Amino acid sequence: MSLYFEWSKEGKNSGNDQRYYFVQAKEMMDVTLDSIVEILKLDVKITSTMQKVLLDSKVNLKIETGNPSEYSVHTEFFLWRNNKLLTTENIALTNQLGQDGKIKTLMNTISLSWTDVLLTPGNYTYTLKARRVETVEENISTIQLKDRALNAVVFLH
Structure with a gap:
């Protein structure tokens, strides 16, 4: 079994049907209290019924x-x-406990993956979002996102 992908730097292949889509950013972004923050947005075009879209995302988190x-x-x-x-x-x-009188910095990478099966052709928008749950939050100064990416691979029949 082999898998074949075609794409250019813009995330589009040279044929009529696009198979690979992506969006990425590296600018620092704050996750503010009391709001849902849109991290990335990606438009994908589906050309036939029952197409599968493999979605992968990664977000670097700094607290x-x-x-x-x-x-x-x-x-x-x-x-x-x-x-x-x-x-x-x-x-x-x-x-959590840390050293008293010192600012603590926590780093983590969040990944979300999903295979979406779409019943009808059309244009679909995938959005990655984040929010702080303030009912649990205590002594947090900032939550920031740095490098982040959202990728979609459309499997054609």
């Missing part, structure tokens, strides 16, 4: 705490197709 020794954080990440939630991923650290 900085305040000076107190105890901290808690909970951040949710969402992958949407148009207005339908496909999957979620969470990072939660509750009642």
Whole structure:
């Protein structure tokens, strides 16, 4: 069994049917309190019924705490197709202890993957979003996102 992909630097192949789509960013982005932040958005065109779209995403996360020794954080990440939630991923650290009087920096990579089966041809928008769950949060100064990517591979019949 072999798998064949064609694409150019823009994430498009040279034929009529595009198979590979991507969007990426490396600028620092804040995840603010009391809001859902749109991280990345990707438009995908489906040309026939029952096509499968393999979605992969990655987000580098940086969390900085305040000076107190105890901290808690909970951040949710969402992958949407148009207005339908496909999957979620969470990072939660509750009642953590660190050195008193020092700012703690936590780094993590969040990955979301999903295979979407689309019943009808058309244009679909995939969106990666994040939010801070402030009911759990304690002594967190900032939550930032750095390198992030959203990729889609459309399998043609």
